[in-house]
Amino acid sequence: HKPLTFLQSVPTLNRRQARWMEYLARFDCTWEHIAGKINIADALSRHPSLHAAILAAPVRRTQDKRLSSLSSDLAARLKSAYARDPWFIDQNNVGHLSMQNGLWIWKEGLTSQIVVPNDDSLRRDILSRIHEDPLAGHPGCTRTAELVRRSFWWPRLAKDAENFVQTCDLCQR
Numbered sequence: 001h002k003p004l005t006f007l008q009s010v011p012t013l014n015r016r017q018a019r020w021m022e023y024l025a026r027f028d029c030t031w032e033h034i035a036g037k038i039n040i041a042d043a044l045s046r047h048p049s050l051h052a053a054i055l056a057a058p059v060r061r062t063q064d065k066r067l068s069s070l071s072s073d074l075a076a077r078l079k080s081a082y083a084r085d086p087w088f089i090d091q092n093n094v095g096h097l098s099m100q101n102g103l104w105i106w107k108e109g110l111t112s113q114i115v116v117p118n119d120d121s122l123r124r125d126i127l128s129r130i131h132e133d134p135l136a137g138h139p140g141c142t143r144t145a146e147l148v149r150r151s152f153w154w155p156r157l158a159k160d161a162e163n164f165v166q167t168c169d170l171c172q173r
Contacts, residue, residue, distance in 0.1 A: 005033045070103075070114070070151075074129075077122055078103055078114070085117035106153050113153035126152055127164040141165045 007013070007021060008031065079102045082088045088104065097104045097115060104115040116123055130136060131144045139147065145161035154160075165171055 002033045005031050074125070075101070075103065077119075077125075078116065081117040081119040081122050085119070088117055113149065114151060116152050116154040118154075123154060123160055124164065127161060131161075131164060131168065138168065138171050139165075140171075 007017060010017075013021060082102075082104065087093050094104060097106055099105070106113045106115050116126060127144065127148060130147050131138060136144075136147060141158075141162040144165055145158045148157060148161060
């Protein structure tokens with residue numbers, strides 16, 4: 001690294017450079033710059049296990065992960081709500097959707113979302129799970145809607161997220 005060789009010959013260093021030089025002085029080494037054209041990378045400079053790990057890493061579809069991480073009680077509630085919602089019973093309405101593990105999936109490009117039926121308590125439960133998740137940290141209206149849209153879809157989702165956040169006790173304090 002050319003700048004490191006330069007630091008050895010500079011008579012005055014700023015504080016940060018002086019700290020680094022003091023730290024690097026602990027090591028018994030010499031710095032020698034070799035231009036990239038001259039330097040031929042050898043096999044020892046490449047860590048073989050890293051390449052093997054990347055090649056062996058399983059590729060998973062996000063859709064499968066989303067469905068498998070869905071809690072069984074929520075999946076059961078979705079399935080029973082599908083049976084009660086007349087819109088899902090009519091096959092003309094669901095022709096553009098696909099069924100996977102008993103759940104209706106909306107696919108658009110590379111994204112896929114679980115379609116939530118017209119059940120206010122179910123929708124509030126989904127909003128609650130995502131908004132009150134410890135990792136989410138009670139996000140605002142827009143961010144809550146974005147997080148829900150990663151996995152779910154229903155009409156007026158943004159408006160429902162806005163109403164939910166406006167009625168959240170912690171968010172209103």
